[in-house]
Amino acid sequence: MKLFVLIIMLFFSGTVAYAQTLPVQENEHVISEAVVSLTAEEKQWISEHPLITATNKMDSSPNEFVRAGEAAGFSVDYLNLIAENVGLKIEYVNGYSWSELITQLEERKIDVSHNIFQTNERTEYLNFTDPYVYLPHAIFKNTGSENYSNDESFEGKSIGISADWAATKDYKKNNPDLSFIDFNTPVEGLLSLSEGNIDLYIGSRATMFSLINKNFISNLDVINSTKLLTLSQGYEGRIAARNDWPLLINIIKKGKAAISEQQLSQLLQKWQMPYGMANEINLTEEEKVWLSEHQVINVASDPSIAPVEFIKQEGEISGIAGSLLDIFSNKLNIRFEWIENKTFDEGLSKIHSKEADIVSAISTSDERTEYLIFTDSYFDVNTMIFGREGENIFGNMESLSGHRIAMPKGFVMNGMIKQDFPDIEIIETNTKAEALRLVSSGVADAHIGSVPLTAQTMAAENITNISVVGVAPYNGDISIGIRADLPLLASIMQKTLLSVSQSEMASITSQWVVLKPEIKQNYDLVWQIIAISAAIVALILIWNFSLRREVRRRKFSEERFKQIAETVDGLFYISSPDLSKIKYVSPNFEKWSNHKCQDLYDDRQVWRDMIHPDDLEMYLNALPTVISNNFSTVIPDYRIIQPDGLIRWLSTQTHPVYNEQGEISSVIGVVSDVTSKVRSNAKLNEINNQFQNAFAYASHGMALVSLDGNFIRVNEAYCETVGYTSKEFMKLTVDKLTHPEDRGMSKTLMDEVLSGKRLTYQIEKRLVRKDGTIVPAQVNVSLVKDNNNMPVHYVAQIQDLSALKExxxxxxxxxxxxxxxxxxxxxxxxxxxxxxxxxxxxxxxxxxxxxxxxxxxxxxxxxxxxxxxxxxxxxxxxxxxxxxxxxxxxxxxxxxxxxxxxxxxxxxxxxxxxxxxxxxxxxxxxxxxxxxxxxxxxxxxxxxxxxxxxxxxxxxxxxxxxxxxxxxxxxxxxxxxxxxxxxxxxxxxxxxxxxxxxxxxxxxxxxxxxxxxxxxxxxxxxxxxxxxxxxxxxxxxxxxxxxxxxRSYNNNIIKPNQLSNQKDIPSGKETILVVEDEKHLCEIAEAQLINLGYSVFTANNATYALEILNANKDIDLLFSDIVMPNNLDGYEMASSALKIHPKLKILFTSGNSQNLENKIKDDDAEISRLALNMLHKPYNHYELAIAIRKSLDV
The missing domain is CATH 3.30.565.10 (Histidine kinase-like ATPase, C-terminal domain)
Incomplete structure (x- = not known):
């Protein structure tokens, strides 16, 4: 494992003091507006009772309990959801026993209860909802007690049970022959069972397991009993409200009905199934397609960093990275192949040339993020200063100023050292082994590296005169690096890493990083203490040195241990095997807290009080698993709150130290501050998710295109535009999709962008669909470069212009x-x-x-x-x-x-x-x-x-x-x-x-x-x-x-006109005024009308026509052209004529009525009506006669 074995932040077992009296705490979960349909009466009730009180048990985790003075748990969250749905505010009452809470419910001092069992007695003062959760019971026994194989074996046994528990009366009533012993709290009963004072204890399964974990009770097992559990295998949790407020239970029922199955499932998973859930790899369809087309992944490996990774004779990657890739291979059904790079530097070169797809073990850096996408870390290392034994003890990096250190090429640490300590001379070598040989021979003064990797190399090269002489501040993490132009592969690798269980990772780590020193001598008590110290030194310094060699150097090592422990970046500690006692903690503890180190030695509760309330339960639940797995399981990262309010994310590494009987005698660990890493990863994940969503769900086509014109990735919109599936796209090129006549220009512009002549370009070109049809499109192309200003790929945006062109x-x-x-x-x-x-x-x-x-x-x-x-x-x-x-x-x-x-x-x-x-x-x-x-x-x-x-x-x-x-x-x-x-x-x-x-x-x-x-x-x-x-x-x-x-919705249909008999030309005796500026037309109209029997006046302009109308009141019809000279048209003249002679009939004529609509809109309604009576030019004798007669007869 990593020498500094992962620490566990042990020290926090301690019994929780539940008997304290806490004040009523107001829950902060307040929603101002209801999301369900309430009656007017119910809304009025809520406005009059915006705040209601609710019970909260102190120690019924995970259903309900008190955390940092506030109500928490599954049932609390469930009631909060109900309150949110109906617009209520909840105030939880803490600090009382369950029997005291029941009394307050009965006395109407508390309004609501949750996680409550319905009984006949309680229905006298409470109304109940339907059940919302089933809570199974379980019977516990001491691990060292007898096995219970039949029902009769319970007779004569003392069975512990909580006096306040709702199911207690039923158990006693249904089992009168059994001996039940009442306890005030479940914790008292479980501790009594652990100490052998009673034979069995029965309680709610989920609550009992939570209390067992919190109180570090490790010697209890669950048994099955058909006799007990068939009578009452569990109880149904309900919400209850005081029955003198009948509207309240109706409101709560509506809020409960609005809770979705998904919300309930999430709460159950959060509070009752937080561990041991199988991780699935939820790959997208696009990722599955990519995998189907890339069955072999080429891997660049560092052959010189055993046990993290090394190359076996058969050319296979081995070590931690190799084992991890084997798991990946089985999960994804693909093959990982080494590209035969001899050095780490050569491996990075093959990443740049795209001969390699991933680097199997690499530390993250800002520079590398330009061409690699990193998974989460799968192996953390703490770095030390290695020097020749018996010579300089440098202690820290500052003391190396003016000295020479040997380092392999390509290590990210080299750049950091050059920047932070420019006075240190770095000799770069091809491999780690070469660097250590330079230190061993005296050419270099020191080497900076992690303990497990350096110790493995020293053992392989038989180098015996180098040991740890100081601490370096470069704590590193090992991740898998994926080429930046393979985002789908990066996403696949990250998801697969997340699917690897803690036990699988622990198995890998224990397989390759093992520390079990062989102890061949027997010592008295004093010498045993020295032996333990020597074993610890061996753990921190050199991985598999024999105990006999360590004993000879114990005094020198003890001094070095103290110097290293006190300068470690983070916390270093030593504890008892069960984590109940802290034997040593480094001075940094006093900087992170307001306590002295001695305070932690005296009471492990000190550390637990620093843990963030949201992480405490997870942390406490993890410790028993870590202990039971002999510290091969890693504690998940968690947060602490410092006295100044600063929140730190911590990563813990632990490792056991064994005595000569093969038993664990102590545990050592390192706690590292990983706040920056957690925040950086969260920010990177956020940015990556935003890009992925913007790319996948863009309304227009988007594509990532390699420098040689092959498609790397496309979104669904692009697929729809050209008719190819995303899988088919991977076999296409830009030229294949471009119309032959447009390929030349497209290629020229892409080359200009690649050469730097232009930053981007936008053109309209024709795309060829899968079915051969042509799609006009606007294409925007830009080039993506890494931090070294090296081109990576093109980004293309495609807008289908078909509809626009049409x-x-x-x-x-x-x-x-x-x-x-x-x-x-x-x-x-x-x-x-x-x-x-x-x-x-x-x-x-x-x-x-x-x-x-x-x-x-x-x-x-x-x-x-x-x-x-x-x-x-x-x-x-x-x-x-x-x-x-x-x-x-x-x-x-x-x-x-x-x-x-x-x-x-x-x-x-x-x-x-x-x-x-x-x-x-x-x-x-x-x-x-x-x-x-x-x-x-x-x-x-x-x-x-x-x-x-x-x-x-x-x-x-x-x-x-x-x-x-x-x-x-x-x-x-x-x-x-x-x-x-x-x-x-x-x-x-x-x-x-x-x-x-x-x-x-x-x-x-x-x-x-x-x-x-x-x-x-x-x-x-x-x-x-x-x-x-x-x-x-x-x-x-x-x-x-x-x-x-x-369609017209007017059904007044006019039948088509039949051809009229032009012999039946209508005539008349009325008087008509003809106004026409075209002299010859005026004469013809006059002659034709006179021939029909009419009396006719003529005028060639509007002014003269109005004079005639003023002088002759017996004119029956005005027959006028629309277009007239002298800026007065036929409409305007007709309007004036109607003022002189209101009963005058109007008939217009025109050779072009194109401007009629605009003119009608600007005139009054009467002219609009008259304007519809129009005789279009040219007209014949018959048409004139019909129009005149029709106008006069209206």
Whole structure:
């Protein structure tokens, strides 16, 4: 073991004085707000009784007891949870016997009790909850007494039992033939049993074991008895409350019901199963995958530090580290292989070159954390100064100033010595053996090293003239170091180390570090004392020197021992084998406490009083195990509180010293202050956990990439982005995932980062998914370096840009369409005015040449050309989403049927039409003429895609879209839609052209076979209607256009208009004022209206029109253009006209109504209503007559 064998902070057995009277202590566990549902009456009760009192037994650990003056234990924690759940505050009453507490409950001086057994008597003044824990009983006997093999053997035996215990009456009642002896406290009964005064003692199993451990009673065993235990094998712990407060028990029951199974399990584990639990290795899926792909771990070992580690002839790692790796190998089902490094320094070099994965035994340092991740320590060493025997006794490091010491290369201690003691000259050697030979031969004055390692090397090299001559302040710990670029392996190794039990570690340590000196001479009492001292010196100085040699040097060694013990960094002590008596403690004890060393010799309770209350029970429970295992079990680290309030973390090492009969005669130990190490480890664990969580749960992809482009680790988000599992990722490279056209730039940028030309880079590039699809991504890459500024690996962050790119494309297309509409809108007014002049004059000309057939035919063709021009302008305007349209509640099925005959005439005979309409199709609010145009355009496109014939299918259906579908569609919302599908069995559309076919003027048809506006018009119609269009196409099989139109909840459907008989042109006798700034249009309108029988006034601007209205009160209708000269438009003029003539009817006309919506929003409600009455230019004679008559008849 480590010579300074691990100390145990012994000295604290002592009987606990439970008879003291303690004041009532207020428990600090206060919760201000309830987390369960309480009635108004219950809340009011709590506001009136915010503080309630509760019982607390002094010595029923671990269920309830007093620690540092406060209530503690399983049941206390359980009641605190209940109080927390309902918003109550608990004040615990300590310092009384259980019978006294019961009396106070009965007298209503205490409100609540916990860990209480329900009896008929107690129900007279208490209400009880259901049980929350079962507490089994046990019968104890003295180890040296007879074995009890049958039930009859209890007869005539004296059985101890606590007088205050609730189960006592039942046991006596059910076993009248047995002899029970009452004790005031369980401790008294157990001590009486230990001393042989009674035969048996019965009590609560958990409490009895706790008291046995606390009072260092080591000669008791548990027995089984069917006769006793079948009558009352245990009791059920409950919460009880005074029954004159019935609301209180209801509140407590609600708080109890809110305690989860997990919380209860945690409390049981904390208080009743703290030791001996099997440790599992809880590896993550990612860690399991890594292990499956790395079955061999390459290990760098230090061949010269036996017994910690050394290399056997077969090339296997042996010693403590080797045994530990064997356990790891069995637990993880992997193999550890030595990389055949001859020296420790060479092993570190192979870590840097990545030939080795781990270092099996290494001390931690700030410098090494740059390239290694360390596990917790598995072996602690205290360092000494070794010099030539009989020469200088240096005592401490300061006395080595001006001297030379020999040290192996690569030891972390070398750097510390150079920094702390620059006047000491260091000679570095390849191995520890070389360093010790230099000291032995006189070339060097001293060597600094740990006792077990140095003693082992001295024995192996047969060096006999070196001994301990002083103490060095460099207490070290041995850990496993894992390459920093292997974080998963580091996590695996740490978890596996934690899973190694204390007994396993003790077995390893005792196997390789053994101290049992052979004693061949017999001495009288004085010489026996000297022999013990010599054995202790041998323990601290040189590991396996014989006793005969030590006796010859005893005087010299005794002086050296005193000097070393008093300069040890920490506490050094010697105790009796049962730890009941401290024989010696180093002077540092007086610095850590307000006591003299003699105080500890007189009363071991002194040390126990310094231990932190939260650690005391753990510490006391550990001591019996350490003693029973002959000090091969390590005491867990614990805390002490110094008089100034400073808290120290302590690590204890103990080792027995045997006499010539092979019995333990004394125990020596060292207590080291490990506060800095504990805090550093906690901080490192916190930082590591934060990084692990941030990496694993990041919403974007993250990866660690080796310098040669291989993936070291990836998170789940990256896996989802590219479709590979984390296991598959480990076989990929950055190039494999990068689009071939982007690899060159990616490689160049990574090289620039590696060379230092740039610190980081960010680019957009294309990733190739597992299924071959392309993913646009933004990649941020930076380089991680160690403290030596050496590159370790890259860190990459990947953001999937697929959704963003799709939205950008949709927005770009929307803006393009809007731009086309705006451009058209700029010329539409003037162009439609021109078409109106042409159309009007053509109609007048047609009426004058009615008898000339050829001339009429030519005029009709000219009128048809005007219609085509007007339709073209309408289509171009439809690209603007601001264009107005005449929306009405429409049934799509009706309108498709309305134009079916027209569609048939437009198709070839080889095209068959199929229809599949939803019977209860929802209504939609759209411009029905736009719908018919869209259906016709899609039909004509289908015809052109099927030159050899085929099938054209119309389908309608109702559908509800969710967020998952609509989130990628700009301006589209979740809800109900009507879907119109127009499909063909034609040639299909090439994938790269699907996004282009809806662009204006884009066409794949031959010249003069199409304008390239049909699908653009359909797309504009769908956008105006608040829906979207989806194109599904497969080359050689056909194309389907799906139009999604929002459902309307207005069922007032308008049927499609049938073609009117233009021979039935309405006329009238009313008076009309025509306002038109285009002279020729004004003349045509005037002529056509006069021809219909109306009286007509005309004006070419708003001012003149208002003058006419003022002068003529009999005008019935104002027919006005919207766009007017002199900064007064048709809306404003109409508003003024209504003030003159309130009953005046209004009809507007315009060649472009693109700005209508904004204008209507700014005017009053009346103008908004009138603005809906619009006649679009160019209009023919019939359309004018219908609009005028309709306006007058409203």
């Amino acid at each position: 939205r950008e494309e949709q927005l770009r297309h929307s803006h393009k369409m809007d731009a086309v509409g705006k451009l058209t809108g700029g010329i539409a007014h003037d162009f439609n005015n021109i078409l109106g002049i042409i159309l009007g004059n053509l109609e007048i000309l047609k009426s004058t040449v009615a008898g000339e057939t050829k001339t009429v035919l030519r005029v009709d063709k000219a009128i048809s050309g005007v219609d085509r021009g007007a339709n073209l302008i309408k289509k171009l305007l439809s690209f603007s989403r601001k264009t107005t349209h005449a929306a009405a509640i429409t049934n799509v099925n009706d309108h498709i049927l309305n134009i079916e005959d027209f569609i048939k005439k437009s198709l070839t005979v080889s095209v068959k039409i199929n229809k599949s309409f939803a019977k209860d199709l929802w209504p939609v609010e759209i411009d029905s003429s736009d719908l018919e145009d869209a259906i016709l355009n899609l039909s004509l496109n289908a015809r052109d895609a099927m030159p050899e014939g085929g099938e054209l299918t119309f389908e309608t259906e109702n559908i509800t879209l969710d967020e998952q579908y609509t989130e990628a569609i700009i301006d589209n919302k979740v809800g109900d839609y009507v879907v119109i599908s127009v499909g063909d069995t034609g040639t299909g559309i090439e994938p790269e052209l699907i996004d282009k076919v809806i662009e204006p003027f884009f066409t794949t048809k031959a010249v003069n076979k199409g304008t390239g506006l049909g699908l653009s018009m359909v797309h504009g119609f769908i956008q105006r209607s608040g829906g979207h269009m989806k194109i599904i196409s497969e080359l050689g099989k056909g194309t389907t256009f799906k139009l999604y139109i929002p």
